[in-house]
Amino acid sequence: MTMPLKTVFYTIEKTIKEYRKFSQRNLIKIEKHITVDQALVLNILKEQPGLSQKEIAGLLYKDVAAMTRMIEGMVKKGMLKKLPYPEDKRRSLIQPTDKGEAILEKIIPVVLKNRKLALEGLTEEEVHTLNALLNKILTNLNRNS
Amino acid sequence: MTMPLKTVFYTIEKTIKEYRKFSQRNLIKIEKHITVDQALVLNILKEQPGLSQKEIAGLLYKDVAAMTRMIEGMVKKGMLKKLPYPEDKRRSLIQPTDKGEAILEKIIPVVLKNRKLALEGLTEEEVHTLNALLNKILTNLNRNS
DNA sequence: GTATTTATTATGATATATCAATTATATTTA
DNA sequence: TAAATATAATTGATATATCATAATAAATAC
Numbered sequence: 001m002t003m004p005l006k007t008v009f010y011t012i013e014k015t016i017k018e019y020r021k022f023s024q025r026n027l028i029k030i031e032k033h034i035t036v037d038q039a040l041v042l043n044i045l046k047e048q049p050g051l052s053q054k055e056i057a058g059l060l061y062k063d064v065a066a067m068t069r070m071i072e073g074m075v076k077k078g079m080l081k082k083l084p085y086p087e088d089k090r091r092s093l094i095q096p097t098d099k100g101e102a103i104l105e106k107i108i109p110v111v112l113k114n115r116k117l118a119l120e121g122l123t124e125e126e127v128h129t130l131n132a133l134l135n136k137i138l139t140n141l142n143r144n145s
Numbered sequence: 146m147t148m149p150l151k152t153v154f155y156t157i158e159k160t161i162k163e164y165r166k167f168s169q170r171n172l173i174k175i176e177k178h179i180t181v182d183q184a185l186v187l188n189i190l191k192e193q194p195g196l197s198q199k200e201i202a203g204l205l206y207k208d209v210a211a212m213t214r215m216i217e218g219m220v221k222k223g224m225l226k227k228l229p230y231p232e233d234k235r236r237s238l239i240q241p242t243d244k245g246e247a248i249l250e251k252i253i254p255v256v257l258k259n260r261k262l263a264l265e266g267l268t269e270e271e272v273h274t275l276n277a278l279l280n281k282i283l284t285n286l287n288r289n290s
Numbered sequence: 291g292t293a294t295t296t297a298t299t300a301t302g303a304t305a306t307a308t309c310a311a312t313t314a315t316a317t318t319t320a
Numbered sequence: 321t322a323a324a325t326a327t328a329a330t331t332g333a334t335a336t337a338t339c340a341t342a343a344t345a346a347a348t349a350c
Contacts, residue, residue, distance in 0.1 A: 007260060008276050009164055015279045016157045017206055018286045025290065037336095054298060061162055066337055068300055073335085090298040090345050115152060117289045118282050130278045131153050133271055134160045137263050141163045144262045145170065182306095199328060211307055213330055218305085235315050235328040295348070306337070317326070 012134075023114045031106055037062075038074055039111065042096050042104040045080070052091050079103060157279075168259045176251055182207075183219055184256060187241050187249040190225070197236050224248060 023036050037060060044051065044059055051059075057067035071094060074080040079100035082092040096104060119127060168181050182205060189196065189204055196204075202212035216239060219225040224245035227237040241249060264272060 008272050008279075009161065009260065009263070011276050011279045011283075012157060012161045012164075014206060015282050015286075016154065016161055018283060019154055019157075022286045022290055035335095052298070061159060062336095063338060064299070065301080065339080069336075072300095088298080088346075092299090115154065118154070118285050120285045122278065122281055126278055126281075127153050129274065131156050133267065133275045133278075134153075134156045136267055136271075137160050138156075138163055140263050140265045141160075141167045144265075145167055180305095197328070207306095208308060209329070210309080210331080213328095214306075217330095233316075233328080235313095237329085291350100293348100293350080295346100297344100297346070299342100299344085301340100301342075303340090304338085306335100308333100308335075310331100310333090312331075313329085315326105315328080317324100319324075320322095 019114075019118055022118065023111070026110050026114055027107060030110055031103055033077070034103060034107065037070065038079065039104070039107050041070065041074065042079065042100055043108075043111075045094060045096055046101070046104060049095065050093060053094070056094075074100070164259075164263055167263065168256070171255050171259055172252060175255055176248055178222070179248060179252065182215065183224065184249070184252050186215065186219065187224065187245055188253075188256075190239060190241055191246070191249060194240065195238060198239065201239075219245070 020036055027034055027036060027039060040060055041056060044056055053067045053071060054064050056071075057064045060067070062070070071080060071082070075082060078097055081095055081097050083095065085091040085093045122130075165181055172179055172181060172184060185205055186201060189201055198212045198216060199209050201216075202209045205212070207215070216225060216227075220227060223242055226240055226242050228240065230236040230238045267275075
């Protein structure tokens with residue numbers, strides 16, 4: 001087996017892990033006790049209110065069980081609230097609390113800056129190319145599974 | 146904040162997660178109870194015998210504590226053995242057992258095929274470009290951290 | 291309209307990750 | 321060489337992930 005560490009998959013994994021660590025470090029500077037994923041949940045709920053836990057899980061690429069527990073944790077920490085969802089009693093209406101919204105406002109600029117710093121020196125076309133190549137791989141994976 | 150789900154970082158994360166799942170599914174078909182990371186450890190130790198746990202952790206991009214437990218698990222399952230490491234008593238010499246080697250031989254073709262399927266339709270140049278673009282991001286992350 | 295199937299969420303068991311603190315050994319330095 | 325510092329690995333506490341199963345509600349089939 002040629003060294004797995006020299007494959008492009010290793011580079012992909014390394015990049016996303018470094019990016020997550022980088023983002024996490026910068027997030028914590030301005031808001032202790034928040035994780036990258038929690039920030040994403042707050043943002044998603046702000047932009048698409050009324051999503052189900054399953055839908056949020058899908059967007060964050062997580063398991064629904066993991067999402068149950070993550071949201072539970074965020075409710076405990078006062079960032080989210082769960083209200084009854086009239087049309088479907090299996091679900092809840094999940095909303096950021098005032099505290100959650102305040103946190104989100106604080107972290108948005110950090111998230112934007114993180115992305116900007118990480119993509120420094122890449123042209124729009126390069127970012128587009130990167131996306132396109134990754135999508136080719138994704139297509140292969142879906143076709144073969 | 147523009148939707149995080151539309152950023153290239155989301156695509157990167159999605160790609161590596163899908164690739165891991167894809168690999169895991171195919172691995173399990175021929176060898177129950179082995180994970181992608183365990184396969185990588187076996188392979189690394191075969192190609193670079195005598196690495197320390199810390200070095201292996203670095204290559205797999207994991208914490209040393211996680212590596213301690215992972216290796217512990219693989220020893221319990223009979224895939225690895227830990228021998229005394231003469232020059233430095235803090236370390237152990239970690240080696241695949243016969244069973245571990247046999248497993249590795251079985252899975253190598255699967256790993257190679259996984260990679261091939263995932264990269265189907267991409268030219269060598271495209272793979273090279275993908276790598277280069279990711280490395281640009283990695284450089285940014287390192288410089289800014 | 292009841293029974294069956296499907297969908298959403300929650301839970302239990304287990305595995306893995308992360309961070310801090312600890313232990314044992316090596317290395318440096320004064 | 322003794323003391324201080326650094327390194328490799330382990331452990332404990334906590335968080336998160338994953339898979340199977342269960343509980344509840346909704347949708348569909350009969």
